[in-house]
Amino acid sequence: MMRYSAFSVFLQGLTGNKGWASAWGSPTPKSHYDVIIVGGGGHGLSTAYYLAKTFGFRNVAVLEKGYVGSGNVGRNTTIIRSNYLLPGNNPFYELSLKLWEGLEQDFNFNAMVSQRGVLNLYHSDGQRDDYARRGNAMRLHGVDAELLDREQVRKMVPFMDFDNARFPIQGGLLQRRGGTVRHDAVAWGYARGAASRGVDVIQHCEVTGIKRDGYRVIGVETSRGFIGCDKLALATAGNSSVVADLAGIRLPIESHVLQAFVSEGLKPFIDTVVTFGVGHFYISQSDKGGLVFGGDIDGYNSYAQRGNLAMVEHVAEAGVSMIPALARVRTLRSWGGIMDMSMDGSPIIDRTHLDNLYLNAGWCYGGFKATPASGYCFAHLIARNEPQETARAFRLDRFERGYAIDERGAGPMPNLH
Amino acid sequence: MASLITCPHCGRRPTQEFTIRSDASLKRPAPDASQADWHDYVFLRPNPRGRHSEHWHHSAGCRRWLVVERDTVTHEVYGVRDVVSDLAGGAR
Ligand SMILES: Cc1cc2nc3c(=O)[nH]c(=O)nc-3n(C[C@H](O)[C@H](O)[C@H](O)COP(=O)(O)OP(=O)(O)OC[C@H]3O[C@@H](n4cnc5c(N)ncnc54)[C@H](O)[C@@H]3O)c2cc1C
Numbered sequence: 001m002m003r004y005s006a007f008s009v010f011l012q013g014l015t016g017n018k019g020w021a022s023a024w025g026s027p028t029p030k031s032h033y034d035v036i037i038v039g040g041g042g043h044g045l046s047t048a049y050y051l052a053k054t055f056g057f058r059n060v061a062v063l064e065k066g067y068v069g070s071g072n073v074g075r076n077t078t079i080i081r082s083n084y085l086l087p088g089n090n091p092f093y094e095l096s097l098k099l100w101e102g103l104e105q106d107f108n109f110n111a112m113v114s115q116r117g118v119l120n121l122y123h124s125d126g127q128r129d130d131y132a133r134r135g136n137a138m139r140l141h142g143v144d145a146e147l148l149d150r151e152q153v154r155k156m157v158p159f160m161d162f163d164n165a166r167f168p169i170q171g172g173l174l175q176r177r178g179g180t181v182r183h184d185a186v187a188w189g190y191a192r193g194a195a196s197r198g199v200d201v202i203q204h205c206e207v208t209g210i211k212r213d214g215y216r217v218i219g220v221e222t223s224r225g226f227i228g229c230d231k232l233a234l235a236t237a238g239n240s241s242v243v244a245d246l247a248g249i250r251l252p253i254e255s256h257v258l259q260a261f262v263s264e265g266l267k268p269f270i271d272t273v274v275t276f277g278v279g280h281f282y283i284s285q286s287d288k289g290g291l292v293f294g295g296d297i298d299g300y301n302s303y304a305q306r307g308n309l310a311m312v313e314h315v316a317e318a319g320v321s322m323i324p325a326l327a328r329v330r331t332l333r334s335w336g337g338i339m340d341m342s343m344d345g346s347p348i349i350d351r352t353h354l355d356n357l358y359l360n361a362g363w364c365y366g367g368f369k370a371t372p373a374s375g376y377c378f379a380h381l382i383a384r385n386e387p388q389e390t391a392r393a394f395r396l397d398r399f400e401r402g403y404a405i406d407e408r409g410a411g412p413m414p415n416l417h
Numbered sequence: 418m419a420s421l422i423t424c425p426h427c428g429r430r431p432t433q434e435f436t437i438r439s440d441a442s443l444k445r446p447a448p449d450a451s452q453a454d455w456h457d458y459v460f461l462r463p464n465p466r467g468r469h470s471e472h473w474h475h476s477a478g479c480r481r482w483l484v485v486e487r488d489t490v491t492h493e494v495y496g497v498r499d500v501v502s503d504l505a506g507g508a509r
C-alpha cells in the first residue's frame with residue numbers, strides 16, 4: 001500500500017499527481033472466505049480492518065450491496081462523544097473515543113478528527129440535575145465532563161437565545177474531547193486499511209440468502225452467486241431486520257428515517273457542537289463552512305432514505321428558537337438515512353442461535369461515534385467467540401433477561417438514542 | 418410518506434393530524450401467557466421492508482384508532498380502516 005504523508009503529497013504534486021494508486025481494488029469474489037462481513041458501512045469495514053490488523057485474519061470479505069459509504073456512514077452528522085450514563089454503555093463509547101484519538105495515525109488517512117467539544121444545553125433545574133448526574137457518572141468512569149453555568153455557555157456560544165420563553169438556556173454539560181470526524185473519510189480509511197491487509201472489499205454485491213446446514217451457516221447467496229464461509233457477520237445497520245430474517249431471526253429493532261441538513265457555506269460561526277432541548281436539535285459547522293444540523297427521527301417505520309416536510313419544519317423551528325440568526329441562513333441540502341432503532345436505544349454485538357453467525361445492529365442515531373469500537377469489539381467476538389470486555393452488555397437476549405440498557409429510562413420504544 | 422390520508426370517518430386529511438403508534442400486526446398475548454410470548458410482543462418486531470400495517474390515531478380529527486396499510490419503501494397507502502373492523506364480528 002502506498003503510504004500517505006506530506007512528503008507523498010509534495011512528490012505527487014511535482015509529477016502531476018499521476019502516481020496515486022487506487023485506495024482499494026475491485027476483486028472478484030472467491031468461492032470461500034474464513035469470514036464474510038455483510039455490509040460495507042463504517043461498522044462492517046472497521047470490523048474487517050481490525051480482524052486483519054489486530055486478530056490476524058487474512059481471508060476476509062466485506063460484501064456491500066451499494067458502494068462503500070452509500071449507507072449511514074456517509075449520511076450522518078459526524079458527531080463523536082462518550083457522554084453516556086450507564087455502565088453498560090460508557091466504557092464502550094470511551095474506548096471508541098480513545099480509538100478515534102489515534103485513528104488517523106493508525107490507518108494512515110486524514111479523517112479530520114476534530115475534538116471541538118460537544119455541549120448539551122439544559123433549560124431547567126431538573127435537567128441540570130440530570131446532566132450533573134450524567135457528568136458525575138462519566139467522571140467516575142474516568143471520562144471528561146464539565147457542567148457549565150449560563151455565563152460559561154454564553155462565552156462559548158454568545159449568539160443563542162438565552163432568554164427563550166420556553167427553553168431558556170441555563171447552562172450545559174460539556175465534553176471537550178467530543179467533536180466531529182469527516183464521515184466519508186472514515187469509510188475510505190477503513191476500506192483502504194482493510195484492503196491493504198488482504199481483505200476483499202466487494203461492492204455491488206447484495207446478500208439475498210443465508211445458506212445453512214443445521215445450526216451452522218455454510219455461506220451466502222448473493223447477487224454475484226454463492227459464496228461460502230466459516231463465519232458470517234452481519235453489520236447492515238438500517239437493513240438489519242431484513243438480513244437477519246434470512247436466518248430466521250426476528251430482532252428487537254424497527255427501521256426509521258432520520259434526516260439531516262446542511263446550509264450554504266458561511267464564515268466561521270460555531271466552533272463546537274451544541275444540542276438544544278426542544279425534543280432534539282443539534283448543530284455544528286463543517287470545515288467547508290456549511291452548518292450541519294438535525295433533529296429527531298420522523299417517527300414511522302421506513303426503508304426509504306428520505307423524510308417528511310413536517311420534520312423539516314420542526315427542525316427549522318427548533319434551530320431558529322435556539323439561534324435566531326439562523327432564520328437568515330439558506331439550507332442547501334437535506335437527506336435521510338435508515339436507522340436501526342433498538343428497543344432500548346442501545347446496540348447489539350453478539351452471537352446468535354446459529355453457531356457461526358454474528359450480529360452487529362441496533363445503532364439508533366448514534367452508531368457513527370461507535371465505528372472504531374464497534375469494529376474492534378465485533379472483530380474480537382468473531383475471532384475469539386467471546387465478547388470484548390467493554391461490549392459485554394450488548395447482548396441480543398438482554399430484553400428477555402430483563403437487562404435492557406435504557407439510557408433514558410423510557411421503557412421499550414424504538415425511538416431512543 | 419403520503420401527505421394526505423383518507424380517514425374512514427373524516428375523509429382526506431393531512432398526515433400531521435395523525436399520531437402513529439406502531440405495528441398493528443402484533444397480537445397482545447393473554448395476561449397469563451408465557452414470559453416468552455410477552456417478550457416477543459413487547460420487544461420483537463417483524464419490521465418489514467414493504468407492506469406494513471400500523472395503528473394510527475386520528476388525534477387532531479375524530480380521535481378514532483385506525484389501521485393504515487402502507488409500504489415502508491414507496492410509502493404508498495393501500496388502505497385505511499377503523500380498528501373496530503379487525504375485532505371479532507366487527508362491523509364497519
Ligand atoms: C441523518 C443521520 C445523522 C446521524 N448522525 C450521527 C451522529 O452525529 N453521530 C453518530 O454517532 N451517529 C450518527 N448517525 C448514526 C450512524 O450514522 C449509524 O448508526 C452508523 O453509520 C451505522 O453503521 P454503519 O456505518 O455500518 O451503517 P451503514 O453505512 O448504513 O452500513 C450498512 C451497509 O449495509 C449494506 N447492506 C444492507 N443490506 C445489505 C445486503 N443484503 N447485502 C449487502 N449489503 C447490505 C448497506 O448498503 C450499507 O452500506 C446518524 C445517522 C443518520 C441517518
Ligand SMILES: [Zn+2]
Binds near residue numbers: 424427480
Ligand atoms: Zn378521522
